[in-house]
Structures are given as C-alpha cells and as structure tokens.
Amino acid sequence: MHELGVANDILGIALSEAERNAAKKVTSIRLRVGVMRAVEPENLSFLFGHLARGTPAEGAQLEIVEEPVRIECAACGISEARSFTFACPRCNGPDISVTGGDSLSILSLDVDT
Numbered sequence: 703m704h705e706l707g708v709a710n711d712i713l714g715i716a717l718s719e720a721e722r723n724a725a726k727k728v729t730s731i732r733l734r735v736g737v738m739r740a741v742e743p744e745n746l747s748f749l750f751g752h753l754a755r756g757t758p759a760e761g762a763q764l765e766i767v768e769e770p771v772r773i774e775c776a777a778c779g780i781s782e783a784r785s786f787t788f789a790c791p792r793c794n795g796p797d798i799s800v801t802g803g804d805s806l807s808i809l810s811l812d813v814d815t
C-alpha cells in the first residue's frame with residue numbers, strides 16, 4: 703500500500719500549489735511516475751480521491767504518465783524497459799548503464815480560480 707504515501711505527497715503539493723494560485727479547486731493533475739516506483743495507477747487514483755475529500759483537490763483527475771527505464775548499451779545504443787535490468791534487452795550485453803524509471807513528479811496542475 704505504498705501508493706498511500708505517494709497519494710499523500712501529491713495531495714500536499716497540489717494543495718500548496720492551489721493556495722499559491724489562490725485557486726478554489728484543483729481540476730486535474732498530471733504526474734510522471736517511473737515504472738520502478740511500481741505504482742498502480744488505479745490504486746493511486748482511488749486513494750487520492752479518498753484523501754482529497756473535503757479539500758480543494760476533491761474530484762481532481764489524476765493523469766499518470768509512465769516513465770520507462772532507460773538503458774544505454776555500449777553496443778546498440780539506447781532502449782527502454784519496463785523494469786530494472788542487468789543486461790541489454792536487445793543484445794543481452796552486460797555493458798550498459800541504466801537511468802530513469804524512478805521519477806515521481808507533478809508535470810502540471812489545472813486549477814479553477
């Protein structure tokens with residue numbers, strides 16, 4: 703149930719943004735979530751909806767943009783994967799560097815003032 707902590711963080715950011723913009727309501731939130739976070743979008747939306755009840759973010763839509771893991775292979779360049787890996791998904795070579803896939807950030811926020 704680690705989505706609960708994530709939902710809580712998102713709500714905190716959304717509410718402080720709403721306050722900063724003197725907004726009455728947050729209508730939608732666009733998030734970037736890395737695949738390595740293993741967040742279940744449906745679960746996250748459900749928990750967020752629950753936590754946001756009675757706040758300006760009540761009823762806000764969560765739009766979740768998944769960020770894949772990025773693999774840079776010495777032999778065949780860049781590819782993407784759905785999880786962490788120790789070998790290149792294309793050539794199976796071990797000479798790779800793995801980045802990304804662990805983001806958790808708000809890309810944009812729509813508010814009603």
Ligand SMILES: [Zn+2]
Pocket residue numbers: 775776777778779790791792793794795
């Ligand atoms: Zn490769």
